[in-house]
Amino acid sequence: xxxxxxxxxxxxxxxxxxxxxxxxxxxxxxxxxxxxxxxxxxxxxxxxxxxxxxxxxxxxxxxxxxxxxxxxxxxxxxxxxxxxxxxxxxxxxxxxxxxxxxxxxxxxxxxxxxxxxxxxxxxxxxxxxxxxxxxxxxxxxxxxxxxxxxxxxxxxxxxxxxxxxxxxxxxxxxxxxxxxxxxxxxxxxxxxxxxxxxxxxxxxxxxxxxxxxxxxxxxxxxxxxxxxxxxxxxxxxxxxxxxxxxxxxxxxxxxxxxxxxxxxxxxxxxxxxxxxxxxxxxxxxxxxxxxxxxxxxxxxxxxxxxxxxxxxxxxxxxxxxxxxxxxxxxxxxxxxx
Numbered sequence: 001x002x003x004x005x006x007x008x009x010x011x012x013x014x015x016x017x018x019x020x021x022x023x024x025x026x027x028x029x030x031x032x033x034x035x036x037x038x039x040x041x042x043x044x045x046x047x048x049x050x051x052x053x054x055x056x057x058x059x060x061x062x063x064x065x066x067x068x069x070x071x072x073x074x075x076x077x078x079x080x081x082x083x084x085x086x087x088x089x090x091x092x093x094x095x096x097x098x099x100x101x102x103x104x105x106x107x108x109x110x111x112x113x114x115x116x117x118x119x120x121x122x123x124x125x126x127x128x129x130x131x132x133x134x135x136x137x138x139x140x141x142x143x144x145x146x147x148x149x150x151x152x153x154x155x156x157x158x159x160x161x162x163x164x165x166x167x168x169x170x171x172x173x174x175x176x177x178x179x180x181x182x183x184x185x186x187x188x189x190x191x192x193x194x195x196x197x198x199x200x201x202x203x204x205x206x207x208x209x210x211x212x213x214x215x216x217x218x219x220x221x222x223x224x225x226x227x228x229x230x231x232x233x234x235x236x237x238x239x240x241x242x243x244x245x246x247x248x249x250x251x252x253x254x255x256x257x258x259x260x261x262x263x264x265x266x267x268x269x270x271x272x273x274x275x276x277x278x279x280x281x282x283x284x285x286x287x288x289x290x291x292x293x294x295x296x297x298x299x300x301x302x303x304x305x306x307x308x309x310x311x312x313x314x315x316x317x318x319x320x321x322x323x324x325x326x327x328x329x330x331x332x333x334x335x336x337x
Contacts, residue, residue: 038335041284041291042087042106043318045301046075046328052091054106055322057303059287066323072102077130078329079282081139084108087333088116088139090132098124119143119152119160131228133177135184136203140177147171147191151184151201169197169210173224180230180257187237187255189215193222198235198255211255213262215239221248229283229290231308233257236290239265240278249276250294252306271304271312279328286334293318299326 039059047053050073053066074094081088085108092099103116119141129144139154149166166175171191178185184201196215200208215223225240234257241251250272251265269276272294281294290306294315304315319325 038085039287041286041332041334042080042082043293043303043330043332044078044080044089045295045325045330046078047325049073052078053323053325055318057291063318063321066325069104074099075329077127077143078331079130079132079141080331080333081132081134082333082335083134083137083139085335088132089331090118090130090141091329092127092130099126101127117154117158117160119163129174131176133179133184135179136182140179140184142166142175142177142186144172144175147173149175149186149188151177151186166201167199167207167210169195169212174226176226176228178228178230178235180235185228185230185235187226187228187235189223189226189239193224193242194219196223196226196237196239196253198237211260211262213253213255213265215251215265216241217264218243220244223251225280227281227283227292229285231285231288231290233308236283236306237265238281238283238292240281240294241265247277247297249274249278250281250292268312272302272315275300275302275315280330282330282332284332284334291332291334293330293332295327295330299328301325301327301330303332 041057044052044054052069055066056064072093076092078091087106089104092101101118101121103118105113105116127143127145131142133140141152143150149172150163151166152163153161166186172188173191174189176187187196187198189196195212197210197212221241221243223239223241227238229236233254235255237253239251241248249269252268253263253265255262277297279295279297283292288308293303295301301318302315303318305313
C-alpha cells in the first residue's frame with residue numbers, strides 16, 4: 001500500500017510538472033519539487049471520501065500541482081506542522097481494525113514516510129479533532145474529544161509522551177495550537193460557540209491563566225471551528241461563524257503578546273470574495289505573513305495572505321493553479337515562529 005501511494009505522489013507532485021503563478025493569468029514557473037525553502041507553505045485537503053491531496057506554495061507565489069494520497073476514508077482532524085523543512089501530517093481514519101491515527105512525514109527531498117510514529121491510542125478510540133504545532137523543535141499534538149483537550153509531545157528520541165490534560169474554561173467545541181518564542185499557545189472555542197480562551201504552556205510545563213473574549217457582539221452568532229497561528233504581533237485566531245443555520249464566513253482576531261489584550265473579532269469576508277459558505281479553515285505563518293486557507297461547503301478551495309501591516313490580499317482559487325478537487329478538511333503549514 002505504501003509503495004502505491006509513494007508512486008502516486010511522486011508521479012504528480014515531484015515529476016516535471018510546471019508550477020503555476022497564483023495571481024492573474026496562469027504562467028509557467030520553474031520546477032521546485034522540494035520544500036526546504038523557509039518561504040514555502042504546504043497545503044493538504046481531503047478530496048472526496050477516501051483521498052487526500054497535497055500541494056506546495058513557494059515564496060515566489062507559484063504552486064505545485066496536487067499530488068494524490070489514496071486509500072484513507074473517514075478522515076478526521078487533518079492537521080500538519082513543519083519541523084526543519086519536513087512536513088508532519090496527522091489525522092484519524094477508519095480501517096477494518098477501527099479508527100486509527102496516521103502520521104505522515106514529507107521529507108525536504110520530497111520523499112514520504114507513510115508510517116511515522118504516533119502517540120498511543122486506546123483501541124477503538126475516536127477523536128473529534130486534532131491540532132499539531134512545533135515548539136522548540138518538538139511536535140506537540142492536541143486531541144479534542146467529548147469537550148476535553150489533551151496533548152502529547154514527541155521527544156528528540158522520537159517517542160511520544162502520555163496524553164495529558166490541557167486546561168479548559170468549560171467544555172470545548174474546537175481547539176487549535178500554535179507556537180511562538182518557545183511557548184505553546186492553545187486556543188479553545190467554547191462548547192456554545194460564543195467565546196474563545198487562550199492558554200500558554202511554558203517550558204517547565206506550567207500553564208498561564210486563561211485569557212478569554214467573546215467571538216462576536218451579536219448573540220445570534222455562533223462559531224463552529226477555530227484556527228490559530230502566532231507571529232511577532234501575538235496569537236492570530238480565525239473562526240468559522242454562523243448566524244442560526246446560515247454561514248457568515250470567517251472572522252479574525254489577534255491576542256496581542258505585549259498587552260495580553262484581544263482585538264474584536266472582525267469579518268474578513270471582503271477579502272474572501274464574500275464567500276460565506278466556509279466549511280473548514282487553517283492558518284500558518286511564513287516570512288512575517290499569515291497564510292489562511294479555507295474550503296467551501298461545495299468543495300472549493302481558497303487561499304489568502306495577511307501581511308504584517310494588517311493588510312489582506314484578495315483570496316485566490318487554489319484549484320485554478322494546483323488542480324481540481326472536492327475539498328473538505330484543510331491544513332496548511334509553514335515554518336514555525
